[in-house]
Amino acid sequence: MVSADSEFAAAYLSFTSDILNQNQITDFLTRNIQPRLAALDGVQKAETLGGRVYAMRIWLKPERMAALNVTPLELRAALVANNVQATLGKTRGTLTQVNLSADTDLRSVSDFQNLIIRRNQNGTVRLQDIADVELGADSYDTVVSYSGQTAVFMGVWVMPTANALDVMKAVRDEMEAINAKLPTGMQAMVSYDSTEYIQTAIDEVVKTLTETLLIIILVIFLFLGFSRSVLIPVLAIPLSLIGALFLMQMFGFTLNLLTLLAIVLSVGLVVDDAIVMVENIERHIEEGQSPYQAALLGARELAGPIIAMTVTLVSVYVPIGFQGGLTGTLFREFAITLAGAVSISAIVALTLSPMLGSQWLKQHKKISAPLGGVFDSFSGFYSRTLQGSLQHRPAVYLFWVVIALLTVPMYIMSAKELAPTEDQGVIFGITETAANSTIDQTVHYVNQADLAYRTIPETEFTFLLSFPNGGFSGMVLKPWNQRERSVFDIQPEIQQKLGQLSGVNIFPILPPALPGGGNFPFEFVLTSQADPEQMLQIAQQLVQKGMESGMFAFPPMVDLKIDQPDATLHIDKEKVAELGLDLQTVTRDLAVLLGGNYVNRFNMDGYSYKVIPQVKRIARLNPLDIEDLYVTGANGNLVRVADIAYVETHTVPRSINRMQQMNSVKISGQPTAPLDDVLTFMETEARNLMPQGYSIDYTGQSRQLRHEGNSFLPAFLMAVTMIFLVLSAQFNSFRDPLVILVTPCR
Template identity: 45%
Template sequence: MRAFTDVFIKHPVLAIVINLIIVLVGVRALTQLPVQQFPDVESSSVIITTVYTGASAETVRGFLTTPIERVVSAISGVDYVESTSRAGISTVTVRLKLDHDSTKALAEVTARLQQVRSELPTEAEPPVVEVQRADRPYATFYLAFNSSERTVPQVTDWLSRTLQPQLSTLTGVQRVSFEGSQALAMRVWIDPVQLAERNLSPGDVQAALQRNNYLAAVGQTKGNLVQINLLANTDLRAAEEFQNLIVAERDGAIVRLSDVARVELGSEEAAMIAKYNDKQAVYLGVWPLPGSNEIEVASALRSEMDRIRPTLPKDVEMRLVWDGTMFMRDALKEISKTLAETVLIVAVVVFLFLGSVRTALVPLVAMPVSLVGAAIVMLAFGFSLNLLTILAIVLSVGLVVDDAIVVVENIERHVREGKNRIEAALLGARELRGPIVAMTITLATVYAPIAFQGGLTGSLFLEFAITLAAAVVVSGFVALTLSPVMSSRFVHPSGHEGKLTKTVNHAFEAVRRFYERVLDGALAMRAGIVAVAVLITLAVIPLYLFSRQELAPVEDQSHISLFFEASPDSTLAQSNRDHLKVVEKLRAFPETDFTWSLTANNFGFGGLVAKNWKERGRSTEEMFGEVYGAVSQVPGLRVFPRLDPPLPTPGQYDVELVIQSDQPLEQLLETAGAVVGAGYQSGKFLYVDSDLKIDLPEARVVLDRERIADLGLDLASVGRELGTLLGGAYVNRFNYFERSYKVIPQIGDADRATLEPLLDLKIKTPAGEMVPVSAFTRIESSVAPRTLNRFQQTNALRVFAGVAPGVTKEEGLTVLENAARAAGGNDIALDHAGESRQIRHEGAALTATLGFALVLIYLVLAAQFQSFRDPLIVLLGSVPLAISGALVFTFLDLTTINIYSQVGL
């Protein structure tokens, strides 16, 4: 009976050509594959930021956050919506489901915001919408620029005009952002005393700026033959022009802006201070395009820096302070090294067992053809070369040679029985056609369920599963086409065994005899063996339940990040001084390469970047406890360190538990305190805290409505006058070297350093009388929440924690969940954010995936054996025993049940 394998044996050139085509196309595909750390999982967030300068947190929540939340929650693909309202700014974060199209979501959010725009206060700035990676809300690369002569606003302006546009044009770059920058602005520092003496109000200054700094589009003349564009100098472009602006006329004298204010080309209010080590800097963040080859982007960026460096001004220094591809490069280098070692070991083992270089060439040639052939499938599916696809290739090395080994040994057996090599190849290939097809389908089916698991595991391991299955399928094809052809030429007809082959065969014969004795003993005591097997099977449940679980094991990425909180009334300058003490503590560690920091008014971020692994004796995990001990001693700050997550998951902390409730904030604060206290008592955390804190000093300006009416004023005019003096909002913009910048009127820092001088500020009544603010207001001091947080449009707080060394994040999350249920009872609802959300959502998927895999394998084996009973013997006799053997190591705490060990199971 002829088989399709006969065609290739009788036409060896055809077999060689087909496999060479696989190699050539595969090599070409390899060069086209992008290189990334992990598969390209789209985990995105849409961030809506709205600024309402001078507004309280309650006003921001009621008039900005709530209407925005309401409309954006209805878009498709939303996982959850969370928001933060603080004084002057609203931030609504729409977290999308994994692999949901962020471009579509951005379009939907933008359209929804247009519907609600009329409901937002006219004084608020338009909402700013941007898409960020939820798992990495920061750039892949950061460049730090500092100058010995220029101010931060000047460095910012120079970068925005020169390097930012240049870097944005690099291949693979999506955008270039600023951190720690300050934009130029025309500052109009109002002198309230001079203003009152001239019987002028803040509104007069604002109106004068609006009237006299106006960008006019005049138009053009249009004759029969020519037309001329018309320009009018209705706008102001320099501080001197603003100073000469006429505000009013009093008693025949012109009052200019310089008479009642100090005008200077300054900057907007500093929102954040960036530092590299202890030097203030401006950061440029470079964001690669999704799906781009980040290693190539890194090389292009470094080349561009080398080109730019000679052109920099002498006073400007440039450093690449963060390269997010460094760990990726090292990890890919290590796994590539592992791949080379695996190939070498497999080659040696194949040679030892086959005993002949000629015979060993058959499976050894099949190995690279199968691995390179898998690259064709990877490119066709849009995959990348990453840690998981390369891991799949590493694991497939041992699998892809199996079919070829079986083929060559079967053909060699027929040669030893006296058949010539062509006949042996024809007969041997025919005999193995069915088993090889069945083996290939079985092995491919084993890993297929991983691709259907869903969630983070399914998204990450989809490429792993398909790559591994592709390599196995290609190896089956090679075993039925190329391997018989090579065997028909390479198998030695003499059957001569070398010394090494005899030694190996002798050892295996001894093993075979030992196995026969063990098998005879087992068959003699079948009941006992079955009982032991049942006990081992039942042990799977406790072994699993009492094993430590986590999403993924910690990896040394040479980085420890920090989040810190200062006193709620701390200024930016004071927070910066306190943060410098943290930096000094971090720089004292011998493993530190450099430090970075971003400091805001009463909070900030920072980090320690460690030296190369070869230059230090400890891992970042070993350093972590000591780092926390050092930074926690800094007075005036609460510091929360964290190791970078090993997987692309969102979140800032090891554990993030969300508590939702309609309770009053004071009662919710008690619940949070009880959970935090229970967390510390458990001993499983380095730190535990919540984001609900009611300690922000607040002064409420209470207006006497009747007195205001008596003076002929109204609440709107009073609010506008006070906002002009204190708010710091911009009036309009001015042109400075072809760029637009804000014009900001405000009283100086000295006039608003304390509460008392504010009552002496004067406002003009419609009758022309100047009255002090104290005539119709009083100030009441109180405390308010630092932020007002919501989750899924419900008031919520977040309890976050950093687990102690040796404690998994799953254990820590369970402790906090139990404490929250005990403290809040039925008045609260629990949810999760960050990595904790993945832990809870991924855990239940393992059982379903394992069951799905067993069903698929059972069906494949049933089709192969043509029996529904025989596969049960195979599965029941192997799967429970194998799983229990693996779980012994997790039970003994030698490893954990995590995303990688789940794939192994």
Template identity: 45%
Template sequence: SFKSEQMSPPQISDYLDRVVKPELQAINGVASAEILGGSTFAMRAWLDPARMAALGVTPLDVRDALAANNFTTAAGEIKAGFTQQNINAQTSLETPEQFAQLVIARHGTEIVRLGQIARIDLGPQNYDSTSAFDGVKAVFMGIQTTPDSNPLTVIGNVREAMPEIQRLLPQGLEAKIAYDATEFINSSIWEVAKTLAEAAVIVIIVIFLFLGNLRSTFIPVVTIPLSLIGVALALVALGYSINLLTLLALVLAIGLVVDDAIVVVENIHRHIEEGMKPFNAALQGAREITGPVIAMTITLAAVYAPIGFTAGLTGALFREFAFTLAGAVIVSGVIALTLSPMMTSKLLKEHDEGSRFGRFVERVFGRLQAFYRRRLDGTIGQRAVFAWVAVLTIAVSVVLYQAIGRQLAPAEDQGVLFAFVNAPEHTNLDYLQTYTDDLTGTFMAVPEKQNLFAINGFPNSHSAFMGLILRPWEKRDRSDLTVMGELQPKFMAVPGVQVFATAPSAIPVGAGELPVEFVLTYPGDYTKLADVLDTLKAEAMKSGLFIFTNADLRFSTPQVELIVDKDKANTLGVTMRDVGATLATLLGGNNVNRFTVQGRSYEVIPQVPRGERSTADRVLQYRVRAADGTMVPLSAFISLGQTVQPNGLQTFQQLNSATLQGVPFPGRTIGEAIGFLEAKVKEIMPQGMSYDFKGESRQFVTEGNTLAVTFLFALILIYLVLAAQFESFRDPFIILIGLPATVFGALFVLWVLGNINGMMQNDTPINLGSGTINIYTQIGLVTLIGLIAKHGILMVEFANKLQETQGLDKNLAIKEAAAIRLRPILMTTASMVIGVVPLLLANGAGAKSRFDIGIVIAAGMTIGTLFTLFITPAIYSYVARDRRHMREEAVVAAKPAEAAEAKRLPPMSAAAE
């Protein structure tokens, strides 16, 4: 914003256009720097119709004289001998005094100059906009970045340039950054970076609590920095940056990267406890766990492949997120199979009784394992019941998925509220400004207010755009939606204008677009479109879903019709060109040409003063020249009429269109709003009419099923990967049998939170997320596929090995495998669930998105793990193959090989014997 007590808005605008705008647009990455709420200079010729008539001058005379005698040209140059000189022909006018001396007409010896029929001054190019910052007149500059630039870098460069720009400003002109959208991005990144550190500390504590040994804890903890370094190198290689989504991926990676190392360390530690030397235990434990670790790593990395290759908005937003997580998982798997066994063999000690706390941890897990073994006996005996439980969770999950509200992304508190003010179409700027002045007082009374800007006449003379910038997140207790909920009833009570407030969208949409943009298209006339749109608008407001609706097609704009009697005009010798040019010059404010001052050109605009165009009757007093040279009033051949016209005619995909815009109530989702409009419009629209969407609504509809398809594709991909790894189509089914319960847990919690938010209209004292199905919660659901599959892999792979190597039947094998793998399963679950606790306690910028993905993972993993620990053994005993014959075949195959080997060995000596 730029404001001054000494300079007028046109002077400020002119200085910005000449000096500041070029400086800002020269910054790399700046696409444009546009002046808002101000107007540059123009040479205004305020014509006096009465004087013109008295002196026999018409508007056409004025236009022709200005065009002919204010002419800028490059005259050329002269050359002589060894010299040349440029020629400057003074054919243009530069000052009001020069324009006043311009000859307009000549009647014999009498000369009529422009100054005799007009008041000449240097004024604003237009009078249809004003602006203010914190209630004081100001002019704004809006800076847009190029699509391929990093906005944080670009706006950072703009901020660096501001001190130098401020230093060069004329005395009395003050500059201040009024609103910076990148503050939300910067704050979000900082919050996620803090969450990353918090998650790392929490995961380290969890690992220590489960292992009870600092040496054992150190081994998986080393995986965290090494994995993050490896991912950073991968990001550089892929050309990615550290941004909000890659940092969020790293937060989730903290809980993921330690999983493989935990499994390896726990298995080696178990062998040491059974009496093996640390080195031998490391070899044996690593060999045993190599298969499961590879399977878990490939499975979890493969989960993110469909997300990374998804097209559209989801792919654009989450491609870096997906590849960052996949890279972290792969790096951690390599570390777990190489560095972790080596460190274990060196750091863990044989017959180490450990600390008192360590012995306490061992006793607790021993008792827990014994309790779990007893419960497994009953589980396997009731395996049919657990099979039905799995089926039931699938059915309930489908119902919950349909019942939960949907939106593209959670509504984030971005620290700003925008207000749109719409006055009736027949009103002018003065009418509008009286209301925005009153609204300024309402905004200024908000306790959370930091700054307020208002632009009257944007995007047209009967509309205004206002922005309330709130104090930083840590300096206020109420969210933007709470403030909006308080303001909107006050706005709705304002008579004479339509006012509504909205928060900016959490995703990129077009400027000025609202959350709901419902488009009706029709090949017929616009009146039918308007009728259907009005009915739909009324039904929408009655539904209780919308805090505000607006129809962009309204037949409510009054229009004066000048009815020309062409016969009378022809008799008088007046042409339609004379009539049109007269009206356009006197009323339209159209420029004739331009004049140049100090190397910059400005418009020349002849027009009658406002008092001479206040009523339609005044227009009829304007005079034109008849064929006989007399000046006749327009009333001699024109009469007045009145009609009502549409405020504007729009097309969409080459069809006549009309759009219903809307803002849902806090606590109601865009999915509910769109669903209602779709159902209602099908009841009322005639044959041939159809509907479509724009802006965020279109993105919601387009992306709505993208991640659902991605979820199914990821599930199929994981099943095929597991089938290839286990060489079985049964084992992947057993491994993934816990997924329905996991999804059920996540969806159930979302449903509960959604209902709480709905009842309280999102005005909850703590952050409870959105409680909706959105791109963040769906990413969390996809992640759960790989996370819960890791538990199944640990149990199924070990049970298969026990069948093959020890000849146990599948019931005993799965009970033993589940009991032995209980500790690593609980540890990996705890590290993941507790690792996302900082996301659940998030506040500030971007908190809802972080909460949404965190609550899905926490709830899904917690409930899913409890189910998996019992459902997987039950289904394994029911479905898995009996693998004991593989051991017998291996023994039979080994005997001939042993005999052949014995023949090749030399006879042992007595001493050797």
């Protein structure tokens, strides 16, 4: 099962200590940190990563159990029967009552060591006689490091409906309070915060907005001159933006990248109406009209065109906001904010601008603007060019037809992808290990990857999260203003360094610009009811075709791998019956010895932890060691596993993956060409290789691109239709709107 949650957390917090071990750090986080962070508004979950939860580990000694004739079933029964939590009830007197409890549970290592397994005429057998007891961890299959130092991480996921910036601000404030109360020797910090990139981007947009306003004011001054007429369109800008912000409040929108981008784009549009209105009023004043009459005439002349332009622009933006899927979700705020700003600007241009013009502007002749002469010269040049074009209409028509027809092949040939990849200041690494790797082997090789990360000068810190069958790592780069190279320059270098490692494959990837639900941009799925072996052969051929095309940064990964060593214990049922055993007892005993499953729990300082019996690692180094173990026989005697069974090894798939209730194989990779081109190429090659009964599907960004990549085309056609209808109503003609729509510059 694959979760629909984001693969990466919004932030990763690291906790290290020179005094406390991983068990102690994890326990402190579970008791004190995780509840506080999970309770913050907007936090979906705060999950400990790489922690080691306390557990009472009972490391069994098979040879001692055999010598003392202690069976696994007997051991388990003793643990279950003598480690219980009991409530006896309560006493009830005339005026008082008292709750009753009994000290029937085990709480310390010494309590478990002294647990009596058996007592008879031959003596007493305690747990410490057949096992080593320690307060350990429930799992040793996860190792975490932070810049080479052993650590415990905590990932913070933000709710889809929450504002990530507000949530992470609350997390940082909470972390400051937490740091003041950490145990001696423990350090905590926000290692990675994805909202830093968002905040930097927002700051850049705000900076761009400020620059845009200053440039617009300068342009207005250069073309209208230093007069009161400059103040009218300048005043229209904040009024229109305030109106747009009011609409954002009404719809529940936030200031984010998309709404700020809409505001930046709307600045030029909102001032456009006011400039046209003021310029028209100025023209009438220069012709001898009073400011009041000039304002009335100017407003009456431009009311229709401004309303038509506004309705036209709104007709283009609003359909985007009503799209479904990821596109509609992302651009709804952008489209409605932009449409709202344009609508408010039209109201301002038709009401406030004429009123201010009638009151502020004075009777005058032509005003000399700084670029008035340049503008007059350009107007003369435009008039001569237009006159020449009208004299050579066939050539103009031919040019228009060629340009119009070129839009079709240019659209088809344009590169397509879901969204451009951004420099978010981090490079993640997806670790792939051998099927039979242990955590020791994985850590040995990924530590070399950590050294490779730290050889990059732009690296600020690194992190590793390792498991026996894979892992996750990364390097967080210095802030953008402290480095000259981008992640796109650094990624090939680190990819080359990681490619030289042996024993493990680590694929450097960049986090997606949009939420995609996958690790790689390219995620291509083959589905069929065929056998996994046949599907793997076709997938491997397809991977080979992909590498020969040169469209991938490294060989694509195939999630179906038939390389998992598997050992089957073949039990001789005749011998089992002959010796008075039963299969349920045999398998239950082996599960106690090898499974690492918990029997029950014990209490420590108000929290319950698992009790896990398991044979020592030295007694289960390879499958053949199973034959030297003992299970419960008739009359409580022990029977050696080798006397009733033998081990056979073979290879099986690591996992059987399914999609849409069919067997599936996913091919994932980092494309170096546009994603649409890579998908098209692989689709063509797959259809040439796939037998009948196979089909193609996608996940992650690839699925979004294929399902929603063309969703703008219907919205575009709807916008064109709306524009045509609005212009038809404006001009009372079906021909005049066509002239406007077919003009290439439109």
